[in-house]
Amino acid sequence: xxxxxxxxxxxxxxxxxxxxxxxxxxxxxxxxxxxxxxxxxxxxxxxxxxxxxxxxxxxxxxxxxxxxxxxxxxxxxxxxxxxxxxxxxxxxxxxxxxxxxxxxxxxxxxxxxxxxxxxxxxxxxxxxxxxxxxxxxxxxxxxxxxxxxxxxxxxxxxxxxxxxxxxxxxxxxxxxxxxxxxxxxxxxxxxxxxxxxxxxxxxxxxxxxxxxxxxxxxxxxxxxxxxxxxxxxxxxxxxxxxxxxxxxxxxxxxxxxxxxxxxxxxxxxxxx
Ligand SMILES: [Zn+2]
Numbered sequence: 366x367x368x369x370x371x372x373x374x375x376x377x378x379x380x381x382x383x384x385x386x387x388x389x390x391x392x393x394x395x396x397x398x399x400x401x402x403x404x405x406x407x408x409x410x411x412x413x414x415x416x417x418x419x420x421x422x423x424x425x426x427x428x429x430x431x432x433x434x435x436x437x438x439x440x441x442x443x444x445x446x447x448x449x450x451x452x453x454x455x456x457x458x459x460x461x462x463x464x465x466x467x468x469x470x471x472x473x474x475x476x477x478x479x480x481x482x483x484x485x486x487x488x489x490x491x492x493x494x495x496x497x498x499x500x501x502x503x504x505x506x507x508x509x510x511x512x513x514x515x516x517x518x519x520x521x522x523x524x525x526x527x528x529x530x531x532x533x534x535x536x537x538x539x540x541x542x543x544x545x546x547x548x549x550x551x552x553x554x555x556x557x558x559x560x561x562x563x564x565x566x567x568x569x570x571x572x573x574x575x576x577x578x579x580x581x582x583x584x585x586x587x588x589x590x591x592x593x594x595x596x597x598x599x600x601x602x603x604x605x606x607x608x609x610x611x612x613x614x615x616x617x618x619x620x621x622x623x624x625x626x627x628x629x630x631x632x633x634x635x636x637x
């Protein structure tokens with residue numbers, strides 16, 4: 366298994382897992398050394414191999430040893446190598462993502478639930494806010510992400526990287542981690558393998574100044590206000606007025622960021 370695939374498989378489980386299940390993977394030790402995986406004590410329970418009851422037995426500490434109780438076999442001690450647990454180191458993952466995408470506005474932090482903010486990448490044409498959410502497979506995952514991101518500052522695009530699942534959330538773009546980055550072990554960390562603008566479906570800026578998805582609407586709004594003498598002198602005041610007009614005219618649509626509107630106001634005023 367590739368390092369990124371192994372990391373995603375463990376991160377997707379969202380809890381500690383038995384190290385013994387992965388110890389034979391060649392990159393397992395390297396992921397631990399690099400800190401993408403971390404030791405997490407012992408697993409909570411294991412299937413009992415001692416009887417026919419097919420029960421899941423809780424791991425307990427008894428008489429100075431780790432083991433579990435079975436109705437037939439009594440206390441069964443187990444070797445540490447069987448029950449040692451690891452989990453994905455999420456703070457390390459989000460910090461490494463912020464590095465890989467060279468987020469200028471870095472603010473890696475967990476938000477509510479399992480949603481983490483990685484940071485923001487800003488270019489002339491748009492800004493892209495990046496988030497990590499381990500799983501995007503169920504309606505519950507999608508609802509959690511929507512609720513958390515609704516409280517985030519506005520950006521042109523919101524990109525959610527997931528370890529597993531590509532359930533799309535309205536107004537955002539979900540991409541599997543392995544489509545966005547490669548993982549090189551021996552301390553090398555994540556390497557970006559995709560252009561963020563491609564991932565979110567943003568229009569590329571070309572020499573003719575390709576408009577982004579708001580370009581045409583904003584340009585005509587700004588021009589209208591200028592020719593009718595309604596435009597405010599202040600760039601900020603004008604951007605605010607244009608933005609409220611945009612929201613009024615496009616009620617169902619996700620509005621552009623204030624900074625993007627301000628950029629358009631500047632460009633049109635200076636005749637660029
Ligand atoms: Zn048993």
